[in-house]
Amino acid sequence: MSIFATRPLRILAADDSAVMRGIMRTMFERHAKDSRSELPKMELVGFSRDGVECLEEVTRLSPDVLVLDLEMPRMNGLDVLDRLRHTKPRLPVIMCSSHTEMGARATLDALARGAADYVMKPAGQRDLASALASLAEQLLPRIAAFAAERNRPESAAQVPPALPRVATPGRPGESVASAGTPIEVLVIGVSTGGPTALEQLLPRLAVDLPVPILIVQHMPKLFTNVLAERLDRCCGLRIAEAYHGAPLQPGGVWLAPGDAHMEVAPRAGLQDKGGASGQVRLHYRDPLHHCRPAVDYLFLSAARMYGAGTLAVVLTGMGSDGLDGARAVHDRGGVVLAQDEASSAVWGMPGRVAESGIAAAVLPLDGMAREVNQRISAGRREIGATPGTVSVPGSRREVAHGLY
The missing domain is CATH 3.40.50.2300 (Response regulator)
Structure with missing residues (x-):
């Protein structure tokens, strides 16, 4: 007791x-x-x-x-x-x-x-x-x-939860993505403990990721712009606060602004020269789960637009925002990853996802980037450097992310 x-x-x-x-x-x-x-x-x-x-x-x-x-x-x-x-x-x-x-x-x-x-x-x-x-x-x-x-007892905090690593369709030990469907977008939802978690996760992602990345962090207006600047300084990827109509280009990272919900939407016409096939859509509907931005809006829109090509990551946070959206990603054949209890500041959001059985893997934070890199590179033919490798120092400015 x-x-x-x-x-x-x-x-x-x-x-x-x-x-x-x-x-x-x-x-x-x-x-x-x-x-x-x-x-x-x-x-x-x-x-x-x-x-x-x-x-x-x-x-x-x-x-x-x-x-x-x-x-x-x-x-x-x-x-x-x-x-x-x-x-x-x-x-x-x-x-x-x-x-x-x-x-x-x-x-x-x-x-x-x-x-x-x-x-x-x-x-x-x-x-x-x-x-x-x-x-x-x-x-x-x-x-x-x-x-x-x-x-919580110190010993319990050191033991990962006894949950199945794989819970998605496919051969034993294999998710939909690893079974042959290439990932087309990475969406991340996070709340309590999020800034610290993002500062650990994002620098470990490959700088040549061939997909756009969108993040909803529960934060008020003004804070998200400061957080985007801070993350951009510590990361090889280009990170910025999102704006309405922002292009979804390979390697571009958009952080939802603190006063708006963020979704992905089709881009009018064909892909532009930068490779963008979608765009950011912002709207100001009522808060969902007492949050604006809400993770569910982002995940649901990604599931609709990219289907099985969606990789959704749920990190540390209070509450259940992201659960409905993660379920939609799973139901459409996409992949859902959740942070484990031991490495979460609060195991609310990722815990709900893990306990629902829709997570393909429940991972410690320090293993999440490797899993993301591997899943995104799966199903893609090697062209030059393999996605998931680390670039040499100084290469950041040479990567065209299309954010500026």
């Missing part, structure tokens, strides 16, 4: 803003009185007004989750994170970020330094009730998820 079934989760918050401290205090008090909530009970055990005090309170109070502001006196949130990675490496830290470009960049730095996730500070709400609702919707489910992950 989880210890959280017998006691409330212990939460420590660090923020120098009296307004934010007041909002958080009221939020936790209301949650404690909400008998209808399916989330576990939570107790705000303390507040810290600066980074130095935060480190002292972590040692004194032993919280289950830390909610940490980025900008604080004496020691900022990034420096606090650096200290905690040595003293409390398993403590989940959720950052509070502002709706600014500087806040977005600092938040991505925090995730790279070990923060589990982030939430947006209430901004632009008309009243206190709206601010409380905005923060509670983001923060409380994350606290519950990360506390559960922390409570």
Whole structure:
């Protein structure tokens, strides 16, 4: 039985803003009185007004989750994170970020330094009730998820799930793609823990991949552009935030903007000279699974357009977004891969896919790129360098990806 079934989760918050401290205090008090909530009970055990005090309170109070502001006196949130990675490496830290470009960049730095996730500070709400609702919707489910992950036994975290590696049609040990259908598009869905996962996965993909790549990462507007820039700097592939009508060309990587759903759509006329046979379609329908962009929109459109030529990858994330789309890819003969539990920040999205039996493989993050490279190269005749090989340094600028 989880210890959280017998006691409330212990939460420590660090923020120098009296307004934010007041909002958080009221939020936790209301949650404690909400008998209808399916989330576990939570107790705000303390507040810290600066980074130095935060480190002292972590040692004194032993919280289950830390909610940490980025900008604080004496020691900022990034420096606090650096200290905690040595003293409390398993403590989940959720950052509070502002709706600014500087806040977005600092938040991505925090995730790279070990923060589990982030939430947006209430901004632009008309009243206190709206601010409380905005923060509670983001923060409380994350606290519950990360506390559960922390409570999972260390031994269990090291053992991959006992799920079949192959679950798609074809000969034993073989997926549809390896049975002869060439992959025509790679689509990736990811949420909680995604920026870090993408920074590990994308640089390991072959720079000469002969297919377009599209990614939905659950993130707000402004953050996705900053993330695309960050990924582009660390990767041999060309990565950019998508725009409506962007061409789908071999090796081009498009990241869905944070305020729009992204789909693939046919391109008018024949292929252009760059090899594009499709294009990005953005739309602004209501959020799906409380998300915009939503993974399901991308996966469903890829299944319709590319059928068995679709390779869908579901990485770490909370919730079930991507499950319906992954099922559509599978039903049309495409290939679905899911990240395993041990390497996921939260095994929600990939876990739902794996447990449904539609995943051709359930893989650790460090093995995902090799699997993707191999599946994309399967069924293609070697022309020069084989897709999946690593290019020599300096070759990045010589590869025509068609993004610019």
